[in-house]
Amino acid sequence: QVQLVEFGGGLVQAGGSLTLSCAASGRTFSSFAMGWFRQAPGKEREFVAGISWNGGRTHYADPVKGRFSISRDNAKNTTYLQMNSLKPEDTAVYYCAAVADTLTTRASEYDFWGQGTRVTVSS
Numbered sequence: 556q557v558q559l560v561e562f563g564g565g566l567v568q569a570g571g572s573l574t575l576s577c578a579a580s581g582r583t584f585s586s587f588a589m590g591w592f593r594q595a596p597g598k599e600r601e602f603v604a605g606i607s608w609n610g611g612r613t614h615y616a617d618p619v620k621g622r623f624s625i626s627r628d629n630a631k632n633t634t635y636l637q638m639n640s641l642k643p644e645d646t647a648v649y650y651c652a653a654v655a656d657t658l659t660t661r662a663s664e665y666d667f668w669g670q671g672t673r674v675t676v677s678s
Contacts, residue, residue, distance in 0.1 A: 557581040557653050557667040564649060564672030567641055571676075575636040577651030577669055584632040585609070588658040590665060591625060591636045593647035593674075602660040603649070604636060612658055618644070641676045648673050 563575040577589070590605040604625040605614045613625055624637040634651055649672055652665035659665075 557584070557587065559651050559653060559667055559669035561649065561651050561669045561672040564674045566675045566677065569641060569643055569676055569678050571641050572637070572639045573641065573674060575638065575649055575651075575672060575674075577634040577636075579632045579634070579653065584653075585629040587653040587655055587666075589625075589627060589634040590652045590654065590658070590660075591634075592650045592652060592662055593645075594650070594671075595644075595647040598647075600650070600662055602662065605658045605660065606634065607658045614658060614660065616660075638674070641674075643676045643678045646674060646676050 558580045560578050567573050588607050591603040592600050593603050594600040602616050606625045606627050610627050622640045627634045651669045653667040654665045
């Protein structure tokens with residue numbers, strides 16, 4: 556089992572920045588690829604960004620490329636999502652997830668999920 560807890564959500568004005576953190580406990584964190592997903596009201600959960608187990612490979616959804624950055628610190632069992640130039644359409648609940656396999660964009664392939672943290676971007 557892996558327990559994931561997200562931190563850092565909140566209210567921010569358009570154009571602002573937020574950094575989300577995801578703290579992991581349980582099984583060896585470095586054996587998992589990590590992903591960030593988001594779900595806006597009335598919409599399906601969507602992939603935002605992912606990072607391989609050693610941080611050597613990352614992948615971003617098109618809407619966030621150039622604005623968001625995912626990273627991880629295996630010594631601290633933590634994954635981060637730096638979000639810059641935020642837009643109202645980034646408003647959603649953000650979830651981190653762990654997959655005991657290679658990096659993937661498919662939510663159904665992730666093994667463990669956090670409870671989510673809400674991000675609201677005002678215009």
